[in-house]
Amino acid sequence: MINWYPGHMAKTKKQLQENIKLVDLVIELLDARIPISSQNPLIDELTKNKPRLVLLTKSSMADPRYNSQIEKHFLNKQSTKVLFIDSIQSININKIYSFAQEILKEKFEKEKLKGMKTRNARAMIVGIPNVGKSTLINKLSQKKVTNVGDKPGVTKSLQWIRIAKDFDLLDTPGILWPKLDDQEAAKKLVLTGAIKDEIIRLEESIFYFIDFMKANYAGLLNKKYEVDEKTTNLEIIEEIAKKRGFFTNKDFDYEKTYIAILNDFRNLRIGRISLDINYE
Numbered sequence: 178m179i180n181w182y183p184g185h186m187a188k189t190k191k192q193l194q195e196n197i198k199l200v201d202l203v204i205e206l207l208d209a210r211i212p213i214s215s216q217n218p219l220i221d222e223l224t225k226n227k228p229r230l231v232l233l234t235k236s237s238m239a240d241p242r243y244n245s246q247i248e249k250h251f252l253n254k255q256s257t258k259v260l261f262i263d264s265i266q267s268i269n270i271n272k273i274y275s276f277a278q279e280i281l282k283e284k285f286e287k288e289k290l291k292g293m294k295t296r297n298a299r300a301m302i303v304g305i306p307n308v309g310k311s312t313l314i315n316k317l318s319q320k321k322v323t324n325v326g327d328k329p330g331v332t333k334s335l336q337w338i339r340i341a342k343d344f345d346l347l348d349t350p351g352i353l354w355p356k357l358d359d360q361e362a363a364k365k366l367v368l369t370g371a372i373k374d375e376i377i378r379l380e381e382s383i384f385y386f387i388d389f390m391k392a393n394y395a396g397l398l399n400k401k402y403e404v405d406e407k408t409t410n411l412e413i414i415e416e417i418a419k420k421r422g423f424f425t426n427k428d429f430d431y432e433k434t435y436i437a438i439l440n441d442f443r444n445l446r447i448g449r450i451s452l453d454i455n456y457e
């Protein structure tokens with residue numbers, strides 16, 4: 178079973194619970210390549226009474242063919258508007274502030290009518306590990322105020338950051354949930370980098386990826402690695418190993434081959450690939 182719920186996530190869950198009452202808005206970040214599988218039921222539960230803005234991050238890596246289906250899905254199923262963003266490519270970043278203001282307008286007008294003092298809006302940024310929370314905060318504040326990294330578990334504590342004179346954001350450590358019941362979703366979380374590579378066996382996620390590519394992106398593996406997609410997954414992996422120099426003295430270094438495939442996917446060298454592709 179793929180699972181990752183270390184002590185620091187349980188601690189973060191408690192801290193989110195304590196801080197939720199301080200915020201006006203929850204900004205939930207989902208990975209645009211897996212907008213369903215990156216939804217954390219714990220976060221859902223913790224934030225259910227707060228207004229929410231959903232941002233789909235890393236959208237320049239996702240397959241844009243699914244954008245309109247995703248938008249419809251969120252509107253129909255969860256009555257939520259979503260915004261496709263990319264913090265590296267600066268896509269829709271400048272819309273976030275006005276979307277947030279729009280959601281909070283009524284609340285702030287009511288407070289004003291009651292004679293309450295004007296105050297800063299406060300939003301909490303939440304999401305699974307590595308989804309791009311800290312990168313977005315840096316982008317919005319136009320300077321490096323928080324650490325980022327291309328591995329999950331970089332942010333270790335909660336941190337308030339002022340991104341505009343009237344707007345404060347709370348950066349939070351990424352969390353998963355105690356039991357990943359949907360193991361297909363778990364493999365997608367591995368592939369997109371939300372689960373620490375070192376603690377799991379990569380084999381099943383890579384086999385899943387090859388099956389997925391054969392079925393949904395036929396031709397792309399062949400284009401990238403010159404492999405015959407009609408052969409077995411093992412044959413494909415061994416062919417890639419030979420081409421990459423991971424075959425010596427009649428021995429295949431499978432682990433290195435898995436990591437190479439993983440990095441090719443994560444660095445967009447195979448193409449813009451989305452792993453959640455069925456939306457009702």
Ligand SMILES: Nc1nc2c(ncn2[C@@H]2O[C@H](COP(=O)(O)OP(=O)(O)OP(=O)(O)O)[C@@H](O)[C@H]2O)c(=O)[nH]1
Nearest residue numbers: 263264307308309310311312326327330331332351
């Ligand atoms: N292409 C692309 N990469 C992104 C985007 N946002 C973040 N990244 C990359 O994703 C990786 C993780 O970013 P972080 O901002 O550290 O993620 P996080 O959600 O704060 O992660 P934790 O603190 O571990 O929970 C980094 O390598 C970023 O450069 C994006 O919009 N597009």
Ligand SMILES: [Mg+2]
Nearest residue numbers: 310311331332
């Ligand atoms: Mg972070």
